[in-house]
Amino acid sequence: MSDEENLDVGEMLIVTGMSGAGRSTAANALEDLGWYVVDNLPPQMLRPLLDLTEIAGGVLPKVAVVVDVRGRDLFFDLPDAMRALRERRQIRLLFLDASDHVLVRRFEAVRRPHPLQADGTIIDGIRRERERLAAVRESADVIVDTSANNIHQLATRISDLFAEEGTARHTLTILSFGFKYGLPPDADLVADMRFLPNPFWNEELRALTGEDEGVREYVLAQEGAVDFVDAYAEALRPVLAGYQRENKRHSVVAVGCTGGKHRSVVMARELARRLEGEPGVAVRVKDRDLGRE
Template identity: 40%
Template sequence: MSQTTDPMPKIIVVSGPSGAGRSTAINVLEDLGFEAIDNVPLSLIPRLTDGPLTRPLAIGIDIRNRDFSVQGVQDTLDGLQANTHIDSQLVFLEANEDALVRRYSETRRRHPLAPDEPAIQGIRREAELLSPLRSRAEFLLDTSDLSPHDLKARLTDWFGEKGAALFGITLQSFSFKRGLPKGSDMTFDCRFLKNPYWEPALRQMTGLDPEVGAHIQTDALAGTFIAKTTDLLLTLLPAFRSEGKSHISIGFGCTGGQHRSVYVTEQVAIALAEQGWQVSKRHRELERAAQTGAPQRIKGT
């Protein structure tokens, strides 16, 4: 006779630099059914697990917490992870300097680490201070180009009722000219594939357009590359999951992030989903263009 066991209570600790979206993330998790507590003193966190947890718990921590110290946060995380009766994970939100400066400018708030100086000084001090926490996060999310709606969608993928019980996969297309996606566990280079950019009729299209996909498929390597990459991932993903990872981020890059990487991302996502994996997609450069209202203008994309 088989015996079923209830899943361990989940505790999500949300941290990151000021302005990266921690408060928004805490609100999203609360909407997903978590008991949400923001800026709780570190000394009180162990007491939250003294009694039984009737629902998952989200805890917000940043430098404004009373008795904050990086070592104190690390000791708190170590204590949570040593508790064999709970499942605890750290979500670290970050954003690039330009995005954080813009957000401080828009809100006209002073940075807590630079109350009498330009915000950029505090932003840089905080990034250095929090780097040990960033390096140990199970979930690392760059919010530089994410709207609150995008952030909610990403957290829902990870921690919603469906995502909470499954291993999550994020596939992301990107431009090598604009750098590797932060937090990627692995990346694949698609720049060897036939480039639709050099076809005038396809230049302003994207890898989401069937005409672009048909053009890329005329490359004899396209189908083989997609099939073998999918096979590799289908081999690796169960191993990652068995090692305790609950999410993995995979990037596909090309020169401008508009054609080849977008198409390959879409095709691999379809193939993985057909095998029963939970997959979310992001096309970084297409999202950037949509947010700015400007078309892609990267030569050789």
């Protein structure tokens, strides 16, 4: 395969590091970012996987492979495997680390032995692993110390490192609905538009929906309508920023009226317009009850 062809086969990232340092959390975060994640792959299988990604072309544009000591002695062939693979293609290696006392505390919290402790203690296993991983750590492109991170903070760090520029870190669904059909069970926040006059009682607007310009103009002309949507959008901005810091990747803001046909449909779209372009947020609008009798 030529160098020019190699440019089109996508990225490959090897994720490894100390047991208990957060490999599973990192793998989940990468998967949320759209990476195809392969867990617990022996180093000897890296070359066949690389062949597969080249055959698949753009089908597997971003592949992350978690390699760890569950493979025992197989794992420590990783430096040799990486050298061979890097002769064919650019491959990055992410090494997750943490201090010994933090790793001990994490193993004690889950009440599991260290994979290499054998008949010794947890700290014995950690020291054996650290010694064997020295060469792997030296070859890493990115080293992340997770000692001071909880799982949400680590996921955020992984997103910062490996998300494509401009990729949304949070998806906000603004959902219009009708209260008479019940509250959306997956709503994180609910806004009630029943404080506005109902277009249903206007014979010219009754058969229309919030997607029609006449209904939109009517709803937004009501006292408090524009003030509300402006203030609510402003109130949501720090919430959306906080969701990103806490690595909450999805949220639903439900906007309701009586039947989910007029006021909620208009206000959901107006709210979306004000939040479009919010840093790190992809906004979409859905209508749960529009069209129901």
